[in-house]
Amino acid sequence: MQGDLNSRLTSSEISVIWSSCQNNSLSICVLQYFLANVDDDDVKYVLEFALDISQNNLNISKSILEKDHRQIPVAFTNEDVNPTAPRLYSDAFYLYYLKNMAKVGLSVYGVALATAAQSDVRNFLSQAIQTSTDLYNKVTDVLLSKGLFVKPPYVSASNEIDFIDKKSYLGGVLNINNRPLNVIEITHIQINIETNTVGEILIAGLSQVAKSKKVREYCLRGSEIAKKHIQVFASLLTNNSLPAPMPWDLEVTESTISPFSDKLIMFHASLLIQSSISNYSTASAASLRNDISTSYVRLTAESAQYAKDGLNLMIKHEWMEQPPQVPNHKGLARG
The missing domain is CATH 1.20.1260.10 (Ferritin, core subunit, four-helix bundle)
Known part of the structure; x- marks a missing residue:
């Protein structure tokens, strides 16, 4: 046994x-x-x-x-x-x-x-x-x-070992007199700029080829959300006199002929948003400035609502395959 x-x-x-x-x-x-x-x-x-x-x-x-x-x-x-x-x-x-x-x-x-x-x-x-x-x-x-790799910003960091000795290091929720970004925060911000840029381009293309009007509208909404999130992250860098490098030469053609089923398009969008939520959670936990972690929480909530709406759309069209689950013992007993 x-x-x-x-x-x-x-x-x-x-x-x-x-x-x-x-x-x-x-x-x-x-x-x-x-x-x-x-x-x-x-x-x-x-x-x-x-x-x-x-x-x-x-x-x-x-x-x-x-x-x-x-x-x-x-x-x-x-x-x-x-x-x-x-x-x-x-x-x-x-x-x-x-x-x-x-x-x-x-x-x-x-x-x-x-x-x-x-x-x-x-x-x-x-x-x-x-x-x-x-x-x-x-x-x-x-x-x-090909000269396309997007490198995170370079910084002039001190070589001296130091310890945080003031609560002010955490800052406030408002972006007023906050300390400069540390390299850990910069890393997560850059990652989220790049992933949102790729997601925005992907879903913008899908929005013009999807067959269903509801799917097209959902993808357009996702593209706008990604653009807004990119702006939030980019401003965190530029407000600290750092460049906000982004992927470039990411073109979307004028084609309106879909290479994918609407079912695949919606599942792909779902994977993108799951990845974003995971990235935001990790970044929020690693960011010591309160205003940054608060931004991640706010953006996560918006992403979660978008994901929920997508899930409802997939369920409506029976595109969502049910994962394996525990048997409903109570239902079996009543049957």
């Missing part, structure tokens, strides 16, 4: 493997479309590398679920992508998209590994972390070679 228990997947293992099936199937659809519309050979190489990673991750995830006699999610298939649709984004956007994809992979798989017990799950997650690292490095090399 003990051996049987040790061979079963735990709830956290089912969660990450089930989500991996969904997320990697989405990535396959997106990357197939990108590859059909890429010009630069260097960009094509990293897109192909990312596609191989997603296909391998999907195959392993399915085999782990099958081994445990678990239902494999429907997720996304060839019916959700039209690779022959005209180009919607620039080659530069593909690179920034892949960079963000690699960062999300490192975060998600890293957290999941710390909760995994099964050896095959741990092996998969360890491999996924390594391939996400490889993808990040390859994309970064290409971005650097």
Whole structure:
């Protein structure tokens, strides 16, 4: 009996493997479309590398679920992508998209590994972390070679060791006579500028190709929210006499022919907002200035409401696949 228990997947293992099936199937659809519309050979190489990673991750995830006699999610298939649709984004956007994809992979798989017990799950997650690292490095090399890599601001920091000895270091909720930003706060602000910029461009493109009016409106709203959040973060840097470097050459064409199903578009938007909320929570905890942490809380609340509205839209159209859950024992007993 003990051996049987040790061979079963735990709830956290089912969660990450089930989500991996969904997320990697989405990535396959997106990357197939990108590859059909890429010009630069260097960009094509990293897109192909990312596609191989997603296909391998999907195959392993399915085999782990099958081994445990678990239902494999429907997720996304060839019916959700039209690779022959005209180009919607620039080659530069593909690179920034892949960079963000690699960062999300490192975060998600890293957290999941710390909760995994099964050896095959741990092996998969360890491999996924390594391939996400490889993808990040390859994309970064290409971005650097093309002069597109966005570096955080340089600062003239003191080399002396010091300790915080005044509560005023935390500042107030109003941006009045607050101390300068520290390097930890700058790092998180820059990360959130870049991820919001990539998200804003992605969802702006999707807003002009989505078939449903409600989905188009939802994407337009998300694009405006991202723009506003970028302005908030950029002002934190400029108010401290620091530049607010942002990704550039992220073009959206005039195409109105959708490469993706509305179901995929909404799920993709959902993933973006989940990532933003996670980033904001981490940044808020790491930011010692009260006005900055308060801004993150406010922006998180706005993002959460946007996510909820998207979830309701997905449920209305039956696009939201239900994750595995505990059986309803009370309902079974009454039945």
